[in-house]
Amino acid sequence: MKDFSKELTFKTSRSSGAGGQNVNKVETSVTVLWKVDESEFFNDDQKNLIHTKLKNRINAEGFLFLTVSESxxxxxxxxxxxxxxLEIVDKALVIPxxxxxxxxxxxxxxxxxxxxKKLSEKKENRKFKF
Incomplete structure (x- = not known):
């Protein structure tokens, strides 16, 4: 697993859900953005594989994004x-x-x-015979 966390950018926003008094004041939700094409950690073949397997997570500008607001x-x-x-990209690079x-x-x-044949004989024996 390659650690490309240095290439990640982060955005914060207010998250919904539990948080008590802080829920409307503190930006706890984190969206992580990664520009796949500009990565120095992966070669072109790996970038193409990431694009094909994660195309539903990559937007029009080429950013792979993920939002977390669990905590x-x-x-x-x-x-x-x-x-x-890191886990999503690692799974995308696995070739089955x-x-x-x-x-x-x-x-x-x-x-x-x-x-x-045994089942057929068993069912044949169940038939009523005169």
Whole structure:
């Protein structure tokens, strides 16, 4: 995991929810912004991967943004925002393994046919015969 927290910019705003008397006075909600294209920590391929996987979080100007207002303090929200954005970018950079198509073995096929035959016989025995 690369720590690109030096490239992040922060905006604060009043957050809704719990806060008591401070809720209408103190700006505790933190929005973290990161300009993906101007990053020095990632190469062009990684930036393209981030753009494709996180396109719904990146705005028209190319900023990846995330808002956190879980805590009552600005400092806690700022640290949580940094953790979350690092985690989101780290997950976006993971390339999943390609699935290799496999065929069932002969014994698996035979076992499936045997269970089908047993079930069929069981149901056949349930029928009322004259």
């Amino acid at each position: 009552r303090t600005q400092l806690m929200n700022k640290t949580k925002a940094i953790e979350k954005i 393994k390609k699935r290799l198509a496999t065929k069932p073995s002969k014994s698996q096929k035979q076992k499936r046919l045997d269970t089908k």
